[in-house]
Amino acid sequence: MIKSLFILNTGGDIVLEKHWQGRTGRNIITQFWKEITKENRTKDLPPIVRIRRQTIVHLRKYNLLYLIVADQDTSPLLFIEFLNRVIEVFSNFFSTEPTETSLKENLPKAFELLGEMVDNVFPVTTETSMLRDMIGATMKSTPNTIENSKKFGTLSSDQVGGLPWRRKNIKHSPNEIFFDVIESINATIERSGKCLSSEIISKIVCESKLSGMPTLTMVFNNSSILEDVSFHQCINLDTWERRKILDFVPPDGAFELLSYRSNRMQTQIPLYTSGRFNWSKKKRKGKFEIILQVRNSLIKSIDNVSVLIPLVRGCSSPAIKTSNGAVFFNDQTFELKWEIKKMPKNKEVTLKGSIKLPNKGEIPREKPVAIITFSIEGLCMSGLKVTNLNISQLKKKIFKGVKFISKSGNFTLKF
The missing domain is CATH 3.30.450.60 (Beta-Lactamase)
Structure with a gap:
């Protein structure tokens, strides 16, 4: 409760x-x-x-x-x-x-x-679609009298269907439904570039604008990739258990169809990452270097790359040299941020720099961790593919599509 x-x-x-x-x-x-x-x-x-x-x-x-x-x-x-x-x-x-x-x-x-x-x-x-109807009904009523207050927040018979997530008599023009398969990679990379651990946390989100009560079936190339699956209530679990096919009547509007985890990575980590960070006790300085490179021929581009390095509080503004992108230093949080809008293919990009510690205080025993973010369109790291997407109970022309997006989750480089 x-x-x-x-x-x-x-x-x-x-x-x-x-x-x-x-x-x-x-x-x-x-x-x-x-x-x-x-x-x-x-x-x-x-x-x-x-x-x-x-x-x-x-x-x-x-x-x-x-x-x-x-x-x-x-x-x-x-x-x-x-x-x-x-x-x-x-x-x-x-x-x-x-x-x-x-x-x-x-x-x-x-x-x-x-x-x-x-x-x-x-x-x-x-469900957003049901709430839109309920809020719409509430907004239309004006509970200033006892008579009106009885109608406050109630739905018409047209708004209540046999399915709790979808009302009856929905009409759209044009009719369209689009899916985004979004895979986030959690990975820990050591300084040499070797991957210490990784997993893929994913979800399939949908934007549905279909009339009536359509039934969809979605077939995957290899459903065994999916682990710890969490389904939207619209999915027929019996069909999934028997045939490993998604059978469902979708809600209207935006919703999350399912989420899953996978430890099987069918492609190498898309962004090669390595680096080093060393402290000098005598000079009270820290020197660091980070190397990034696209090492996957299937990737068209890696966009919105960001490397965040939390530095020692009280350190001087770092001296930086980079081969690509822009670097920012926040003197309030003592965080260094390196941003690259689009990674070049078949070419290493580097960031080199040094910081000076305050005159007093101990040299840090631990080295910082770089937090890396990126996004890639058109890549599915788990290897999951939608081989078939059928829509029945709807005789109108339908626009449909599936888009794959891979991005960083908790992606870190340990110096």
Whole structure:
């Protein structure tokens, strides 16, 4: 049972609070914030925290901290999934990422959405398409009288179909459906360029604008690639278990069809990465070098490459030399950022630099870790392919397509 939802900013201030069972005191948030301070960083705190016989499930996204306060005997995994759906719904309704600014600008809408998503302390409606209909019905009613208040928030018979995620009598022109297979690679690379560990975390998202009640079937070249699969409720699980084929009637609009994990990488890591970082005790200096190169002939281009290096606090502005891209140094956070809009093919790019430590203080024992981000269109690192996509119950011309996107997840270089 969900008692309350709190959304905090990075300073611990409450941006939004919603209560479904009584009113949870803010002192529990104060205690939770002390736990964060103790751990120094939010991501180091376990996602489930027990405070005063209550469970707090938290999730951080877009520099906001989402917290659910619930009873101890409830399933935390359900609430983690619910928080993800809340963020997704906010994104769809705000038409932008739900940052602190956009959330404050859309507070009335956010409260209305949360009121529809949870009923009697249980999550009930998390589909964007259904919520659009419910919010639309609410907005059309004006509950200024007793008669009107009876109609407030109700749906017409046309809006309620046999499927909880899709209403009846949907009409679109043109009819189209597009899928994005987005694979994120988590990898740890050692200084020589050798990959120490890697895994692929992926999802298939969809934008559907189809009339009526269409039935889709999606066939993969090798479904055994998919591990730890989490399905949208529209998918027929019986068909998947028997034939490993996706059979579903899609929601209307944007939604996540499924998510999966894979440890099988059918191609080498697309961005070769190596580097070194050495401290000089006598000179109180640190010297570093990073080398990047595209080493996959199947890749057309690697875009939006970024290398972030957290340096020692109090160090001097680094002396930098790079063969490509732009370098920025933040003298408040002491972070060095190297950005390359488009990686050249068959050519190494390098970043070399040095920093000077303050005159006092110990030489750091540990070397920093470089955090690397990138994106690649048209590449599927797991080797997954959609071999067939059929749509039935719809006799109109349909535009359809599948796009593959590979990008970095938690991708780090250890010097």
